[in-house]
Amino acid sequence: MHLRIALLAGDGIGPEVIQEAVNVLDAVGEVGGHTFEYMPLLIGGAGIDAHGTPLPNETLQKTLTCDAALLGAVGDNKFNKLAPSERPEAGLLKIRAELGGFANLRPAIAYKALANNSPLRHEITEGADIMFVRELLGGLYFGEPRLWDKQLRRAHNTMVYTQDEVERVARIAFDIAAKRPKKKLTSVDKANVLECSQMWRFVVDQVANEYPNVTVEHQLVDSMAIHLMTRPRDFDVILTENLFGDILSDESGVITGSLGMLPSATVGGKVNLYEPIHGSAPDIAGQGKANPIGTILTAAMMLRISGGLETEAKGIEDAVVQVLEAGYRTPDILSRNVDGQHAVDTQLMGRLLVDLVKANLAASLSAL
Ligand SMILES: NC(=O)c1ccc[n+]([C@@H]2O[C@H](COP(=O)([O-])OP(=O)(O)OC[C@H]3O[C@@H](n4cnc5c(N)ncnc54)[C@H](O)[C@@H]3O)[C@@H](O)[C@H]2O)c1
Numbered sequence: 631m632h633l634r635i636a637l638l639a640g641d642g643i644g645p646e647v648i649q650e651a652v653n654v655l656d657a658v659g660e661v662g663g664h665t666f667e668y669m670p671l672l673i674g675g676a677g678i679d680a681h682g683t684p685l686p687n688e689t690l691q692k693t694l695t696c697d698a699a700l701l702g703a704v705g706d707n708k709f710n711k712l713a714p715s716e717r718p719e720a721g722l723l724k725i726r727a728e729l730g731g732f733a734n735l736r737p738a739i740a741y742k743a744l745a746n747n748s749p750l751r752h753e754i755t756e757g758a759d760i761m762f763v764r765e766l767l768g769g770l771y772f773g774e775p776r777l778w779d780k781q782l783r784r785a786h787n788t789m790v791y792t793q794d795e796v797e798r799v800a801r802i803a804f805d806i807a808a809k810r811p812k813k814k815l816t817s818v819d820k821a822n823v824l825e826c827s828q829m830w831r832f833v834v835d836q837v838a839n840e841y842p843n844v845t846v847e848h849q850l851v852d853s854m855a856i857h858l859m860t861r862p863r864d865f866d867v868i869l870t871e872n873l874f875g876d877i878l879s880d881e882s883g884v885i886t887g888s889l890g891m892l893p894s895a896t897v898g899g900k901v902n903l904y905e906p907i908h909g910s911a912p913d914i915a916g917q918g919k920a921n922p923i924g925t926i927l928t929a930a931m932m933l934r935i936s937g938g939l940e941t942e943a944k945g946i947e948d949a950v951v952q953v954l955e956a957g958y959r960t961p962d963i964l965s966r967n968v969d970g971q972h973a974v975d976t977q978l979m980g981r982l983l984v985d986l987v988k989a990n991l992a993a994s995l996s997a998l
Pocket residue numbers: 643647702703704705706707719722889890891905906907908909910911912913914919920921922924962
């Protein structure tokens with residue numbers, strides 16, 4: 631297998647975690663006989679610094695020629711005074727829109743080895759395994775008009791969805807739910823207040839008729855925020871509009887033990903976009919403290935979805951379980967007063983995973 635990958639490292643911890651994912655991919659290539667061709671491209675603050683724009687044209691054009699895009703993170707406090715349309719984050723929103731992927735898949739798994747890291751009790755999180763399907767190209771993020779009218783001392787953002795936009799993402803969520811053991815879909819909205827949400831619920835119910843084996847429930851987003859923390863094991867696939875999914879998926883970092891553990895894949899467009907869900911973490915950038923696991927699990931999703939490399943993806947996911955069970959911890963997942971833990975930095979976590987991935991793949995290849 632040969633994959634051409636646009637490498638959008640971005641800002642802050644982005645380059646640090648992307649490097650570790652590349653090292654893991656190279657290990658997969660070496661053992662499995664695959665070639666991964668990387669195209670490093672500027673985005674976010676790095677794009678503004680070099681070319682005055684968060685999405686340089688070259689980045690977009692070259693990414694469109696690739697089989698997949700792997701992104702670290704964008705965002706830099708030094709641009710905080712800029713308007714949203716000029717900030718590093720605008721580059722990410724623009725590339726998402728141009729690549730066209732509308733379904734952002736965000737799995738959140740409670741790893742047994744991290745049970746002590748979650749502020750939630752073990753019996754609450756044990757076995758939690760959720761797949762968020764977040765609509766990524768609609769809602770408040772892209773609706774017009776959007777402006778801050780300083781003279782009128784008024785600002786607008788607009789939540790807009792078409793029925794087709796809801797239907798296509800709902801169908802992806804139902805397809806995923808139909809293949810999972812629990813076969814349950816929870817659709818999240820604010821139908822008690824918003825027309826967009828009333829329509830969302832109506833469309834989800836229509837699509838549900840095509841999936842009689844999937845159990846469907848609707849939850850309002852405000853109470854969903856607490857259900858997620860008090861009974862995460864009751865959920866399977868969670869379907870949300872853009873902003874609700876942004877917020878609830880970060881909240882699920884409490885279930886997994888850290889935001890740094892969470893991967894994502896965006897599908898349905900011209901080129902799939904793979905990115906951990908966390909940001910550029912300016913508070914820890916450049917200090918070797920970033921947890922690269924979310925990005926490494928993101929690379930696994932890329933191998934599975936864009937490369938069809940299931941064994942290789944599983945080899946990476948197993949390696950993550952093994953490294954955690956052996957007690958290795960970046961600072962975000964290090965528990966105080968727990969025996970058998972070894973503090974590691976970003977690079978050492980990456981190297982440990984490279985070795986485990988190589989061993990896992992060699993074993994699965996020799997078993998064939
Ligand atoms: N996909 C993206 O590029 C993306 C996503 C979210 C936020 N952002 C941007 O990132 C910047 C910072 O935003 P924020 O602070 O709200 O969110 P953040 O996700 O960057 O950080 C939140 C907290 O989680 C920690 N954290 C995040 N990722 C981690 C990792 N891999 N390992 C260890 N700890 C980690 C950070 O240190 C911080 O304390 C902003 O400019 C924001 O717009 C970008």
